[in-house]
Amino acid sequence: MAESPVTYLLNKLAQFVENELQLLTGTQEEALLVRGELERIRAFLRVADSLEESDDEVRVWVKQLRNTAYDMEDALDEFLLLLRHDHGVGFIGLISRMSCCIKNLKARYRLTSEIKRINSRVKDICNGHRRLRHKFSRAQQDPGSTGADNTWVDHRGNALLLDKTDLVGIEQPKNKLVRGLLDGSLVREVISVVGMGGLGKTTLVKQVYEDPAVKKQVYGRITLSRSLKIEELLKDMLDQIMRVIRRPVPPGAYTMNSLWLKTIIKDLLQRRRYLIILDDVWHINEWDAVKHAFPNNGNGSRVIITTRNADLASTSCKEFNGQLKNMEPLDPAQSWELFCRKTFQGNPCPSHLEEICEYILRKCEGLPLAIVAISGVLAAKDKRRIYEWELVRCSLRTEIDCNDKLKYLKRVLLLSFNDLPYYLKSCFLHLSLFPEGQRIKCGRLIRLWVAEGFVEKKEGKTLEDVAKDYFMELSNRSLIEVAAKRSDGRVKYCRIHDFLRDIITSKSTNQGFAEIAKEENHEWPDKVRRLSIQNTLHALQQNRSLSQLRSLYMFGMERSLVNTVLASDMKLLTVLDMQAAPLTRFPAQVGDWYHLRYLSFRFTEVSTLPSSIGKLQNLETLDLKQTNVTELPVEILKLQRLRHLLVYRYKNISYSSFKFGFRALRGIGALQSLQKLCYVEADDESSGSVMRELGMLTQLDRLAILKLRKEDGRNLCLSISKLTRLQAISVTSVDDDEFIDLKHLSSPPPFLERIYLRGRLKALPHWLPSLSSLMKLHLKGSRLKNDPLVSLQNLPNLVHLELLQVYEGSSLCFEAESFKKLKTLGLDYFDELRCVEVEKGAMPYLEKFIIQRCKLLEKLPSGFEYLKKLKVLKIFDMPDELVKKLVRGEQNDDFQKVAHVPQVYYGYWKDGGWDVQLIDRSVQTDQCREIRSVHVPSTSMSSTPYPPCWK
Numbered sequence: 007m008a009e010s011p012v013t014y015l016l017n018k019l020a021q022f023v024e025n026e027l028q029l030l031t032g033t034q035e036e037a038l039l040v041r042g043e044l045e046r047i048r049a050f051l052r053v054a055d056s057l058e059e060s061d062d063e064v065r066v067w068v069k070q071l072r073n074t075a076y077d078m079e080d081a082l083d084e085f086l087l088l089l090r091h092d093h094g095v096g097f098i099g100l101i102s103r104m105s106c107c108i109k110n111l112k113a114r115y116r117l118t119s120e121i122k123r124i125n126s127r128v129k130d131i132c133n134g135h136r137r138l139r140h141k142f143s144r145a146q147q148d149p150g151s152t153g154a155d156n157t158w159v160d161h162r163g164n165a166l167l168l169d170k171t172d173l174v175g176i177e178q179p180k181n182k183l184v185r186g187l188l189d190g191s192l193v194r195e196v197i198s199v200v201g202m203g204g205l206g207k208t209t210l211v212k213q214v215y216e217d218p219a220v221k222k223q224v225y226g227r228i229t230l231s232r233s234l235k236i237e238e239l240l241k242d243m244l245d246q247i248m249r250v251i252r253r254p255v256p257p258g259a260y261t262m263n264s265l266w267l268k269t270i271i272k273d274l275l276q277r278r279r280y281l282i283i284l285d286d287v288w289h290i291n292e293w294d295a296v297k298h299a300f301p302n303n304g305n306g307s308r309v310i311i312t313t314r315n316a317d318l319a320s321t322s323c324k325e326f327n328g329q330l331k332n333m334e335p336l337d338p339a340q341s342w343e344l345f346c347r348k349t350f351q352g353n354p355c356p357s358h359l360e361e362i363c364e365y366i367l368r369k370c371e372g373l374p375l376a377i378v379a380i381s382g383v384l385a386a387k388d389k390r391r392i393y394e395w396e397l398v399r400c401s402l403r404t405e406i407d408c409n410d411k412l413k414y415l416k417r418v419l420l421l422s423f424n425d426l427p428y429y430l431k432s433c434f435l436h437l438s439l440f441p442e443g444q445r446i447k448c449g450r451l452i453r454l455w456v457a458e459g460f461v462e463k464k465e466g467k468t469l470e471d472v473a474k475d476y477f478m479e480l481s482n483r484s485l486i487e488v489a490a491k492r493s494d495g496r497v498k499y500c501r502i503h504d505f506l507r508d509i510i511t512s513k514s515t516n517q518g519f520a521e522i523a524k525e526e527n528h529e530w531p532d533k534v535r536r537l538s539i540q541n542t543l544h545a546l547q548q549n550r551s552l553s554q555l556r557s558l559y560m561f562g563m564e565r566s567l568v569n570t571v572l573a574s575d576m577k578l579l580t581v582l583d584m585q586a587a588p589l590t591r592f593p594a595q596v597g598d599w600y601h602l603r604y605l606s607f608r609f610t611e612v613s614t615l616p617s618s619i620g621k622l623q624n625l626e627t628l629d630l631k632q633t634n635v636t637e638l639p640v641e642i643l644k645l646q647r648l649r650h651l652l653v654y655r656y657k658n659i660s661y662s663s664f665k666f667g668f669r670a671l672r673g674i675g676a677l678q679s680l681q682k683l684c685y686v687e688a689d690d691e692s693s694g695s696v697m698r699e700l701g702m703l704t705q706l707d708r709l710a711i712l713k714l715r716k717e718d719g720r721n722l723c724l725s726i727s728k729l730t731r732l733q734a735i736s737v738t739s740v741d742d743d744e745f746i747d748l749k750h751l752s753s754p755p756p757f758l759e760r761i762y763l764r765g766r767l768k769a770l771p772h773w774l775p776s777l778s779s780l781m782k783l784h785l786k787g788s789r790l791k792n793d794p795l796v797s798l799q800n801l802p803n804l805v806h807l808e809l810l811q812v813y814e815g816s817s818l819c820f821e822a823e824s825f826k827k828l829k830t831l832g833l834d835y836f837d838e839l840r841c842v843e844v845e846k847g848a849m850p851y852l853e854k855f856i857i858q859r860c861k862l863l864e865k866l867p868s869g870f871e872y873l874k875k876l877k878v879l880k881i882f883d884m885p886d887e888l889v890k891k892l893v894r895g896e897q898n899d900d901f902q903k904v905a906h907v908p909q910v911y912y913g914y915w916k917d918g919g920w921d922v923q924l925i926d927r928s929v930q931t932d933q934c935r936e937i938r939s940v941h942v943p944s945t946s947m948s949s950t951p952y953p954p955c956w957k
Contacts (some may be wrong), residue, residue: 007055007068007072007428007431007432007513008051008053008055008068008071009048009052009054009055009428009431010078010428010429010431010432010534011072011079012044012048012051012071012072012075013048013077013428013429013618014075014079014459015040015044015054015075016044016045016048017042018082018701019037019041019044021042022037022082029544030450032135035505035618037121037612038481039125040078040121040124040125042129043125043128043129043132044075044128046132046697047071047131048130048146050135050142050425051071051428052137052428053142054067054068054138055068055428055431056423056424057141057142057522058180059424061141062139062181063138063141064138067131067134067135067138067495069310069517069518070127070134070850071131072129072517072518072952073518073533074124074127074131075334076533076554077120077124077125077517078121079119080123080390080554080578081117081120082117082756083578084116084577084578084599085116085117086413086600086601087577087578087600088116096653097856100853105554108660112801114207116605116853122321130957141949143924149679150880164542165403168395168398170295173209173213173345173372174336174340174343174347174374175336175337175340175344176206176209176210176213177437177833178348178842179210179212179331179334180213180214182227182331182845183197183210183214183331184214184217184219184220185198186308186329187214187281187308188219188220188223189222189589190306191306191327192304192305192306193302193304193306194300194301194302194303194304194307194308194309194326194327195307195308195309195326195327195328195329196308196309196310196311196323196325196329197308197309197310197311197323197328197329197330197331198310198311198313198318198319198320198322198323198325198328198329198330198331199211199310199311199312199313199318199319199331199333200312200313200314200315200318200319200330200331200332200333200484200504201314201332201333201334202314202373202419202422202485202506203314203334203375203418203419203421203422203484203486204294204373204375204376204415204419205284205334205335205373205374205375206333206374206417207286207313207333208285208286208312209374209895210333210817211283211285211310211312214310215281215283220281223279235266236264236295236296237263237264239296240264240267240296240299241259241260241267242266243271243282243296243299244259244267244270244271244274247271247274247275247772248274249946251274251387253894256270256910263624267299268296268298268299269515271299271367272298272299272300272301275299275300275301275307276301276303277303277305277306278303278305279305279306279307279312280300280305280307280308281307281308281309282300282307282308282309282310283309283310283312284309284310284311284312285312286298286312286313287312287313287315287318288313288315288318288425288591289315289318290315290317290321290389291536292316293311293318293321293322297322297325297326298400300326303940309322309326309328314422314483314484315482315483315484316481316482316483316484317479318481321363322744323917332371335370335371335373335374335808336373336374336377337372338367338372340372341367341370341372344374344378344381344388344777345363345367345370345377345381348377348378348381348382348385348706349363349381349384350385351385351387354427356389358392359389359392359395360680361394362392362396362397362398363384366380366398366402368398368504369402369504369505370504370505370907371503371505372396373503373505373697375415375418375506376415377837379411379412379415379417380398380402380412381413382411382521382594383398383405383409383411384398386673399535401507402505402510403508403512406505406508406509406512407512407645411729415691416506416509417465419503419505419506419509420509420513422483422484422485423485423509423510423513425483426480426483426485428477429460429461429462429476430479431459432458432519433455433460433473433476433477433480434480434485434486434510435510435513435514435517435520436451436454436455436458436460436520437451437486437502437507437510438507438510438513438514438519438520438522438538438555438740439514439520439522439536439538439559440509440538440559441540441541441561441562442504442507443504444501444561445489445490445499445500445501446499446500446501447498447499448496448497448498448499448500451477451500452470452473452474452477453470453604453626453627453629453649454581454583454604455473456469456470456473456626456627456649457475457581457603457604457626457627458556458557458580458581459580460473460476461473461476468681468705470649470681477497477500481497481500482690485502485506486500486501486502487500487501487502487503488500489501492745493782493805493806493829493830493854494759494760494782494805494806494902495780495781495805516534517663518531518535519535519536520535520536520537520538520557521534521536521537521538522538522541523537523538523540524539524540524541532551533551533554534552534554534555535554535555535556535557536555536556536557536581536828537552537555537557537558537559537560538560538561539558539559539560539561539563539567539571540561540562541561541562541563548888551574551575552571552574552575552576552579553575553576553577553578555574555576555578555579556578556579556580556581557579557580557581557582557583558571558576558579558582558583559581559583560583560584560585560587561586563587563588564588565588565589567588568584568587568930572593572595572651573595576599577598577599577600577601578601579599579601579602580601580602580603580604580624581602581603581604582596582599582602582604582605582606583604583606584606584607584610584640585606585607585609585629586608586610587607587610588610588611589607589611589612590610590611590612590613590614591608591612591613591614592607592612592614592619594615594616594618596618596622597616597619597621597622598621599622600621600622600623600624601624601627602622602624602625603624603626603627603647604625604626604627604629605622605625605627605628605629606627606629607630607633608629608631608632608652609631609632609633610632610633611633611634612630612633612634612635613633613634613635613636614635614637615630615638615639615642616639616640617640617641618641619639619641619642619645620639620641620642620643620644620645622645623644623645623646623647624647625647625648626646626647626649626650626679627648627649627650627652628642628650628652628653629650630652630653631652631653631654631655631684632654632655633653633655634655635653635668636666636667636668636669636687637668637669638653638668638669638671640671640673642671642677643663643671643673643674643676643677645677646676646677646678646679647679648677648679648680649679649680649681649682649705650680650681651677651680651682651683651684652680652682652684653667653668653684653685654666654667654668654684654710654712656687661834661835661859661915663687665712665738666685666687666712667685667686667687667710667712668685668686668687669687669690669698670686670687670688670690670693670696671686671696671697672692672695672696672698672699674686674703675699675700675701675702675703676694676701676702677703678702678703678704678705679705680703680706681706681707681731682706682707682708683700683703683706683708683709683710684708684709684710684736685710685711685712685736686711686712687712687713688711688712688713688714688715688718688740689712689713689714689715689740693714693715693718694717694718694721695723695817697718697722697725698721698724698725699725700722700724700725700726700729701724701725701727701728702728703729704728704729704730704731705732706729706731706732706733707731707732707734708732708733708734708735708737709726709729709732709734709735709736710733710736710737710762711736711737711738712713712738713738713739713740713742714737714738714739714744714746714765715739715740715744716739716744716745716746716747716883719746719747719748719749720747720750720781722737722748722753723747723748723749723750723752724750726751726754726755727751727752727753727755729755730755730757731755731757732755732757732763733755733757733758733759733760734756734758734759734760734762735758735760735761736761736762736763736764737762737763737764737765738763738764738765739764739765739766739787739906742765742766742787743766744765744766745765745767745768746763746765746766746767747764748771749769749771749772751771751773752773754773754775754776754777756778758777758779759773759779759780759781759782760780760781760782760783761777761780761782761783761784762784762786763784763785763786763788763837764784764786764787765786765787765788766787766788766789767785767788767789768792769792770788770790770794770797770798771791772840774797774798775797775800775801777801778801778802778803779803780801780803780804781803781804781805781806782804782805782806783798783801783807783808784803784808784810784894785808785809785812785883786808786810786811786812787810787811787812787957788811788812788813788816789811789812789813790812790813790814791814791815792815792906793813793815793818793819794809794812794891795812795818795819795820795824798825799820799821799824799825800824801825802826802827803827804825804827804828805826805827805828805829805830806828806829806830807828807830807831807832807836809832809833809834809836810832810834810835811834811835811836811837812836813836813839814837814838815838815839816838816839816840816841817839817840817841817842817843818833818836818839818841818842818843818861819842819843819845820842820843820845820846820848820849820867820869821845821848822845822846822847822848823847823848824845824847824848824849825848825852826850826851827851828849828851828852829851829853830852830853830854830856831849831852831854831855831856831857831862832856832857832858833856833857834856834857834858834859834860835858835859835860836859836860836863837862838862839860839862839863840862840863840864841863841865841868842863842866842867842868842876843867843868843869844868844869844870844872844873846865846869846872847872848869848872849873849951850874850875851875852873853875853876853877853878853895854876854877854878854880855873855876855879855880856879856880856881856882857879857880857881857882857884858880858881858882858883858884859882859883859884861885862885863884863885863888864887865888866888866903866904870903870904871902871903871906874906876906877907877908877909878907878908878909878910878911878913879904879907879909879910880911880912880915881910881911881912881913882911882912882914882915883913883914883915884912889912892904892910892912892925893912893923893925907927908926908927909924909925909926909927910924910925910927911923911924911925912925943954
């Protein structure tokens with residue numbers, strides 16, 4: 007993969023020529039020559055990358071080009087480093103000036119010589135490009151001409167030849183699709199089947215196509231596999247239609263353009279009930295090119311699309327009134343059945359192999375193609391020789407790379423990767439740096455992609471906004487799985503399929519993108535670009551140089567190895583992620599790593615920052631969450647490029663949450679690139695001026711304030727009104743009895759989505775009901791005299807409302823037609839609350855309702871039965887009378903009210919943890935409910951001070 011490093015280098019060369027080469031009169035010409043040569047071959051790089059897997063000559067050429075781009079980037083950055091040191095010497099005294107001049111001359115000579123050498127290498131590479139141009143041209147004209155693609159076509163055809171006896175778990179989704187075809191509206195509809203490669207989309211649709219009921223009722227059934235040329239696909243469609251109606255193809259049809267072909271097809275289908283299957287559609291433009299050939303003729307016609315692209319699936323369904331079918335992996339029982347059927351010819355798994363087989367099956371994660379492929383490898387093993395089976399278990403990644411029986415699996419999974427643009431390839435390969443099985447926090451990933459330089463600028467968007475678009479595109483292409491979402495719909499965690507991870511880990515290593523060190527005898531190349539060290543004590547015994555290292559990630563390392571790694575020469579490092587590393591102090595040498603853009607000591611014991619932090623002029627992210635840092639040195643104000651400053655920790659005890667931030671820093675308004683600032687403690691004498699300075703941080707989208715005094719409320723409001731990009735704000739008063747004064751905010755930020763207020767309020771802020779973008783609202787300790795629901799009930803996009811000790815009245819009423827989008831509601835610690843009423847039509851989409859510590863509330867809300875969408879009810883530390891009615895199953899009003907709720911949790915805080923019980927009606931038993939109990943210690947809780955099932 008050369009397109010990404012070459013493009014990154016071209017951008018860097020452009021900046022360098024503009025900003026630095028004015029100091030180097032003999033070097034500008036050489037740099038421009040390198041830039042010109044690289045720009046000439048850039049147009050062919052995507053084709054070269056696609057041929058890399060199948061052509062050894064191209065692979066060598068791409069590797070040479072990639073390494074040359076890396077070396078050029080290193081030369082530029084080393085020069086900048088030398089130049090910085092020269093400026094740092096100063097010009098006091100003759101000796102200092104002479105020393106500076108000598109160093110500058112050395113740096114100039116070194117850079118000029120290095121660029122000349124690289125220019126020579128680039129010319130040789132360009133000569134190689136001329137030798138390979140015929141391959142690139144042929145691949146551009148006919149992308150299906152390579153051997154790899156031909157093999158792919160042959161194997162895809164096999165999915166259409168499978169017998170029913172080879173299939174597991176397909177009957178239920180097939181029947182559902184058949185019903186959608188035959189029993190739905192007479193209007194033309196699209197059914198989109200979407201999911202990652204290998205899930206069996208083609209197999210499922212083939213079974214639908216062959217169903218006797220479909221054959222009987224649908225006159226014209228046409229199935230089309232993906233063609234890279236739209237005209238070819240349309241001609242194939244026309245051929246099949248003419249065969250169905252038993253008429254010859256119209257004269258001259260094969261020479262017509264796509265518009266005429268679509269016109270003929272539309273006319274032929276106009277009076278018929280047709281079924282068109284478009285198999286393996288990848289891009290929106292492919293669908294756009296053919297969709298107008300399908301008439302809406304009122305005959306109950308259907309178009310079925312199989313795709314890996316969720317955006318395409320959703321768009322086509324919206325356009326044609328359709329239904330979207332997310333292809334699910336096999337469940338554990340189905341996976342085991344398929345595995346045994348293929349591995350042991352339908353016989354049970356021998357008991358001495360069960361543990362090995364279960365491990366391998368877990369790696370497959372319900373992916374039918376993976377299960378069948380790995381079964382083909384195991385079926386040839388001697389069942390008596392456990393060692394052979396254990397060898398496969400321990401070397402699955404090697405097997406995928408080398409075993410011919412698994413090459414097709416690798417190819418299928420790599421198709422989605424090969425289809426990516428270069429910037430998404432880098433982002434996706436980056437996921438290989440995280441340990442197997444680890445859920446990856448989305449916010450962390452976004453910040454890392456920006457720091458790594460993968461994200462390109464787009465007008466009107468921050469780099470983080472663009473990175474989020476990248477993430478969604480990878481998700482829409484079924485490459486990234488969403489592992490958990492927040493209550494407002496934002497992605498919290500993601501992951502990738504284990505086999506896909508193994509494949510990109512191998513690709514990462516082979517292409518010089520990254521090294522993953524987790525084995526004792528791991529062999530490194532001479533130069534390492536990115537390094538992930540995972541749970542190993544032997545990673546650095548080879549004494550390899552890390553002088554070219556750009557990114558370092560550490561997972562599960564011991565203290566001695568951490569110190570060894572940090573003692574290495576890593577002067578070009580841009581990313582240092584040491585989350586949860588065994589660190590007690592800030593490493594002194596880090597202050598000399600001028601190129602650092604991302605620095606994370608999250609979940610370490612670091613307690614202070616040295617003044618040398620001010621030397622990290624390129625730093626964009628400083629992540630000190632869950633460290634012991636409470637004060638920042640004044641030198642932090644020199645970091646003009648800092649975008650994310652996260653300095654806070656929390657501690658939970660029972661229902662109480664204690665947050666600690668960093669002392670307010672006068673002059674913080676100088677950090678005008680800041681987007682996230684969490685958490686500023688505003689309880690000292692300088693806090694008033696600091697609150698005023700916050701208005702200078704106009705790029706902020708998230709702001710968190712602790713220990714706010716009432717008298718600083720006006721200054722804070724003045725600042726907030728200037729933060730037009732703000733999306734989330736958290737404000738906590740200096741103590742529980744202090745009022746938060748936000749009435750002076752006349753013009754709230756227009757895109758405010760999340761508000762967290764902890765402290766007393768005389769009244770809800772007057773501007774709160776006007777926030778049309780607000781999705782999440784947490785109020786704690788407000789102790790209002792008036793019912794807050796009146797002001798909040800018409801917020802048009804509110805999906806999560808959490809109220810803790812907010813109201814001192816005895817009754818609450820959720821009026822009809824109120825809270826139209828609310829999905830999560832929490833009521834906690836309402837001392838005087840005796841009655842809650844839910845009117846018909848209120849909260850029509852509520853899915854989760856949490857009630858706790860309302861000691862006088864002895865009945866569930868009246869009208870509870872109107873909450874038809876409710877999936878989860880959680881009741882904690884509530885009166886025994888209420889709980890007994892729900893648990894005993896008595897035929898009382900409260901029991902009947904929750905009869906439609908699949909899951910009901912209840913429990914109490916006891917012995918330093920939560921005693922939680924679950925009534926689960928989603929489990930099918932004789933009584934249609936199952937009761938389970940568990941004790942969860944407080945140490946296992948998340949950052950939210952609520953029972954473990956609150957979220």
